[in-house]
Amino acid sequence: MMKRWQALTDVPVYPHLVELARHPFDLTIPGVLTPARMQQYCCSAAGFDLLYATQRVSDETLAGLQKLADQCLLVEQFRQMRRGAVMNRIHGYPSEDRQVLHTACRDLFGETPAEPAASAQAGREIARLKVFLEELENGTLTNGQGLPFDTMIHVGIGGSDLGPRSVYEALRAYGRPGRQVYFISNVDPDDAAAVLRQVNLATTLVNVVSKSGTTLETLTNETLVRRAFEQQGLDPCRHCMAVTGTGSPMDNPARYLRSFYMFDYIGGRYSSTSMVGAVMLAFALGIEPVLEFLEGASLMDMAAEGEELQQNMPLLLAMLGVWNHSFLGASTVAVLPYSQALHRFAAHLQQCDMESNGKSVSRYGEQVTLKTGPILWGEPGTNGQHAFYQLLHQGTEIVPVEFIGFRHSQYGEDIEIEGSTSQQKLVANLLAQSLAMAMGQESENPNRRFPGNRPNVILLAERLTPKVMGALLALYEAKIVFQGFCWNINSFDQEGVQLGKVLAGRVLALMRGQREDGGGDSSPEMSLLKMAGIAKG
Numbered sequence: 001m002m003k004r005w006q007a008l009t010d011v012p013v014y015p016h017l018v019e020l021a022r023h024p025f026d027l028t029i030p031g032v033l034t035p036a037r038m039q040q041y042c043c044s045a046a047g048f049d050l051l052y053a054t055q056r057v058s059d060e061t062l063a064g065l066q067k068l069a070d071q072c073l074l075v076e077q078f079r080q081m082r083r084g085a086v087m088n089r090i091h092g093y094p095s096e097d098r099q100v101l102h103t104a105c106r107d108l109f110g111e112t113p114a115e116p117a118a119s120a121q122a123g124r125e126i127a128r129l130k131v132f133l134e135e136l137e138n139g140t141l142t143n144g145q146g147l148p149f150d151t152m153i154h155v156g157i158g159g160s161d162l163g164p165r166s167v168y169e170a171l172r173a174y175g176r177p178g179r180q181v182y183f184i185s186n187v188d189p190d191d192a193a194a195v196l197r198q199v200n201l202a203t204t205l206v207n208v209v210s211k212s213g214t215t216l217e218t219l220t221n222e223t224l225v226r227r228a229f230e231q232q233g234l235d236p237c238r239h240c241m242a243v244t245g246t247g248s249p250m251d252n253p254a255r256y257l258r259s260f261y262m263f264d265y266i267g268g269r270y271s272s273t274s275m276v277g278a279v280m281l282a283f284a285l286g287i288e289p290v291l292e293f294l295e296g297a298s299l300m301d302m303a304a305e306g307e308e309l310q311q312n313m314p315l316l317l318a319m320l321g322v323w324n325h326s327f328l329g330a331s332t333v334a335v336l337p338y339s340q341a342l343h344r345f346a347a348h349l350q351q352c353d354m355e356s357n358g359k360s361v362s363r364y365g366e367q368v369t370l371k372t373g374p375i376l377w378g379e380p381g382t383n384g385q386h387a388f389y390q391l392l393h394q395g396t397e398i399v400p401v402e403f404i405g406f407r408h409s410q411y412g413e414d415i416e417i418e419g420s421t422s423q424q425k426l427v428a429n430l431l432a433q434s435l436a437m438a439m440g441q442e443s444e445n446p447n448r449r450f451p452g453n454r455p456n457v458i459l460l461a462e463r464l465t466p467k468v469m470g471a472l473l474a475l476y477e478a479k480i481v482f483q484g485f486c487w488n489i490n491s492f493d494q495e496g497v498q499l500g501k502v503l504a505g506r507v508l509a510l511m512r513g514q515r516e517d518g519g520g521d522s523s524p525e526m527s528l529l530k531m532a533g534i535a536k537g
């Protein structure tokens, strides 16, 4: 058994990589982007090609990154995670101390699941979901007047909203005719009001999603929506469903038309392939597309177990990210999908990546000495080209980019103008941007000079289908996990989010006049409440 290193700087290959980073591969030298390099620097998995010739890496860099992955036991740890090891922990300190088994939710297609008990649990929830869908279909489950439900409002926040919502948006092209889905997440009453104005509550299901069953925003919105039913003379218990953790305060089947479960070994931001995402998606799309989505995710999980860096797409994406961030010093990473359907994907990744790897202590509770997770952001292209790409091309900050594109559109409704379809124009823009960022452009006019050497990758698939979306989601989940292992941090807890929940409670206690709970009259919280004009007394 090899040694597990405490910090990245202790890993034997670290100094070699630091040395290589002093003179990274220069993409601006004319002729370096050869056909051979393009072909060699391409990895395929689960329907995706990852093109990475436009990264500042050579064979020597990749060999160094392979060593880094090996010496940090990255694949070994991923394999252990999938097999139920307790990964969510800080050694020597009180912590969540849990297994990390979101991958079990989709490990349903092979003969031997990596963690059989968790996959069996996931399989049972899928079976219950199928029964629910059949009852909707065959008229066993209708509203009080015998009418079918045609609308679902998904109520949840954070991990119980962002991933599911981004997947729904990505796949709504495959939606079942006549079914609609809306989301309420923010405690801002306007969020709920805007949705409630658009739906016919009589034929609406409300899917309340909260792992803990205690989240202020979600419980408030549930109460608000229940009142809306009552005001129309409808019984909310005939319309409200729940997805929650077993044993949570929301685990109360009497209050809900139907209850589905997720488990403590599934983190909120990793829960899109659990019932947290599946119930809403199955209502919107039907069960078959949901199973395809899970299968795509499962294929990518299996690809993440390969030992070879250049054959293991999630590991490769992770290590290229580590190279750019920890060795070349980039602070942020932009994910730029050339697909309007992925317009909420960066919002999901923002949470999944930054909540996972925005940490300052190691898995042993020690202060880290190097930067951990980058700032992740993004918007769809080509829209972004008409906005922030200026900084990407000529700004003083180098932003590594992960482009995502598809050879074919989802609806297939397209138009040819001047010899190319809209989809071809979309993909051509993506490819041109990738090359321009890498190679740059000389000019005698300094203001028209593009320095290049802006590292990027292209993720390319045929079409954004449910299966491909599952693979994309799992690719990023595994990338984040690998990077967390490499920086030796716990990617699975979220003390910063918990703090927000406590702070909100304290300030609300002050507002209600409970000075002892929230702090005294002269506390900063009280002063700010008075300044904002919302304090009592």
Ligand code: G6Q
Residues within 6 Å of the ligand: 157, 158, 159, 160, 209, 210, 211, 212, 213, 214, 215, 218, 267, 268, 269, 270, 355, 494, 497
């Ligand atoms: C995710 C986080 C956080 C969480 C929300 C909602 O990993 O823990 O974003 O998902 O705070 O929590 P509940 O699902 O418990 O309502």
